[in-house]
Amino acid sequence: MKNKFFIFIHYFLIASSLIQISISGDKLSGVQFLLYLCFIILFNLRLFYINNKTFLFFILCLIDWILCFFLHLTGLAIPFLLFLIPLIDSFYYNSKPYTYILGTAGLGVCVFSLRNFDIGTIVNYTALFILSGGVLEYFKNNQNKIISFQNKIDELDIQKEELLNSIHDLEIYNESIEDLMTLKERNRISREIHDSVGHGLSTMIIQLNALYAAAKNNTDDLPQKILDLNSFAKKNLEEVRFALRELKPIDYNKYETIILIHNLINEFKKMTNINVQFTFSKNIWSLNEKQSHAVYKAVQEFLSNSAKYGKASKITIHFSYTETSLIVTMKDNGIGCTEIKKGIGLKAIEERVKETDGTVYYESLPAVKGFFMRLVFFKNRTL
Known part of the structure; x- marks a missing residue:
């Protein structure tokens, strides 16, 4: 993203240089007007269509200095303000070594345009050119540091949010495990x-x-x-x-499905060494026989697919009991897939859940990393 302040400065410098030429009484010839127009088109291309820190951007800046050189050859007394446009783009938007090449070229054009002036004027304008370039380089370096610090702050904020989420998930997991172990x-x-x-x-x-x-x-x-x-x-x-x-x-019987799932997960963890976090909400209610069977088989199939196809290292499973439904969410951090093909396992899950009048939803890349599945079973469905 180009600096909005410098975009304004570009247009301000063009307008000021034209006003200065007009005040001095010089009239632009057809060639001079065409070169001026090319100059304006080029810096607009750089600002709005060309990404900075690329070779093409460097070439367009170099062409700016060449246009300034030709403008001087046509006999036009180029205002120093016009030099500031390629000067800004050369030092602020380019990276090394392009900055040094463009700075040297610009200084050469500036000194050449002042060759008919006295030595004092040449020294003053040369010093002003070098000082302007130094200020721009200093400004660019400081802004890059600020951007770098801001990126690090953003990364830390993201890591902090992820850590807080992990702590929250761990607390829920610990509470679920404590309740289950106590039971x-x-x-x-x-x-x-x-x-x-x-x-x-x-x-x-x-x-x-x-x-x-x-x-x-x-x-x-x-x-x-x-x-x-x-x-x-x-x-x-x-x-x-x-x-x-x-x-x-x-009401111990309402925990039977939870205990069966927990035992299934423990056996899976022993066999695969995959980290599986199983959590559930407090307000548990009993599932009927078909629902319990469908839940068990769905979790079993999801664990198997995550290990076999997804190459996952972490799986999270959560049972959320509401007043009207049980929402089972399962997610892994595996490789995922951009096109989900229904195999025997997925079709079997859908058939079992639909037999209970429940719903199935799943998605993978690019919507989520890995694979995600959500099952919904409704309370008091007697089948």
Whole structure:
């Protein structure tokens, strides 16, 4: 993008030089007018149609100095202001070594146009030419530094945003994993208590009943003690069962799909060493059998395709439960594809999801990096 200030300066210098020529009483001949017109056309081409820091831009600047030289040969007293236009383009828009070549050429044209003046005027204008070039070079270097710093700031802002997003995703992932681990641990403890303590107490009750039957003909107080022990064991068994009911969530079955997906992902990670982040929202509700099967198979197929075809190193899967639907989003950072061809896997996913009255959407390059898929399942669909 050309500097808007210098664009204004170009037109200002052209207008000022023409006014200066008019005031001095000089009249432009046909050739001089044509050269002036070419001069105006060339700097407009550079400003609006030619990218700076290219060889073509350098050639057009060099032609400017040649036009200035020919204007002087025609006998026109060229105002110094006109030299500033190729001078600006030579120093500000060109890079080394083009700047040095154009600066030397411009200085030569400037000195040649002043050869009929006294030495003092030549020295003054030469010094002014060199000083102007130095100022432009200094201005360009400072602006390049500012642009470089701004680019670095922009890059840091992007990295900061990506880091914040990663932290947010990690927090959601940790919360999901904690909830899932807590649920699985509670279920394990519940099962262990039921299998060990509950079984032991049940066996104790059976044995006590047998002892009571064997000892009921005795005259001592053994039967009563056995009855008391039996009653105590039954009481403890009821307490264990109550504790189990309290420990195991009543709506545990609604987490079954989540646990199945989590186990599937863990097995996939062990087999492929691909980083898979699985997260889910809090307000979970139960899927019907077809929905649960469709979700499981879709995740399974997506993981397989990401590893086999996408060559992905990271996969993110999120289950978002709303009041009316479950939205499953899956994305990998693989190589992707510009044209998605439906193979057996994708067709199977679409068929299973549509059987549940759900929807499927997927896209890849250039819309997203890698491959993205979104499934929607609606609540309370009995199929």
